[in-house]
Amino acid sequence: MTHQKLDVLADKGFVVLDSYGDLVDPREWQALEYVDWKSSGDTRFAPLASAYGEIECNGFWHFDPPKPDKDGVWIDSQTQKAPTLSWRAQEAGANIGRCRVIELQPNSYADALYNSHLDDNNRLNPEEEGWIVRCFMQLTDNPNSYMILREDVKDPSTETRIALPAGAQLLVDSERMWHSVWHQGDGPRYCLITSFETGPELEKWVEANNPTTEVVQVELAVEAAAAAEDEAQNRRDARTAFYGYDPTTVRSEA
Ligand SMILES: [Fe+2]
DSSP states (O other): OOOBOOGGGTTTSEEEEOOOSSOOOHHHHHSSOOEEOOBSBSEEEEEEEESSSSSOOOOGGGSSSOOOSOSOEEOHHHHTTOHHHHHHHHHTOOOEEEEEEEEEOOOOHHHHHHHOBOBOOOTTOOTTSBOEEEEEEEOSOEEEEEEEEESSTTOGGGEEEEEEOTTOEEEEOTTTSEEEEEOOSSSOEEEEEEEEEOSHHHHHHHHHTOOBOOOOOOOOOHHHHHHHHHHHHHHHHHHHHHHSSOGGGSOBOO
């Protein structure tokens, strides 16, 4: 028995969906309560749904009773401040686990590669049930920032760079695809990240949003990209030497 997965993610591990047309009022994510939570880079998170309705970001398996990353509990004090964001996450009709807004400070391409990681999405998830994937709904308009996806973190030829203008929507099997965001900008980037359980509801919503893996790749200057690659891999190697293992091979709980 294996988890039920979405056929549309089988090939590349991600799809880009139609951009969301009606942009969300920034006051929704600005009003939320954020908690410091280390993810890839300098980040904070504002949870909208958590394991048991508290304003925290822990993996659901850390609680008593532990549970997989689904059946998240909506946090009233947060959803009241961000009704559109809450509605957007629930519009798909899929089972939702963690749902939160991430705030990411500007970084470099090398930083993004250094921070690239896999998510821990399916711990305790029964095999006969749906696979948990992540949906990224870009809130701020950052057309020069990119979601950096790699099938193999050490192989730049497996990289896809997806631009992040306001409204961009992507669905990523983030336990399979190495990922991080290269955020170029003056201020922080905000994005709604939702753990969705694969199933008929999610499949229907994805199909209605014209999933594609045909992404226009922004080309990087060859020398600068090679220098960033070297820097990132050297930093990754140094971190591995320091810890005695590569901490990014331990799937991220963020
Ligand atoms: Fe992640």
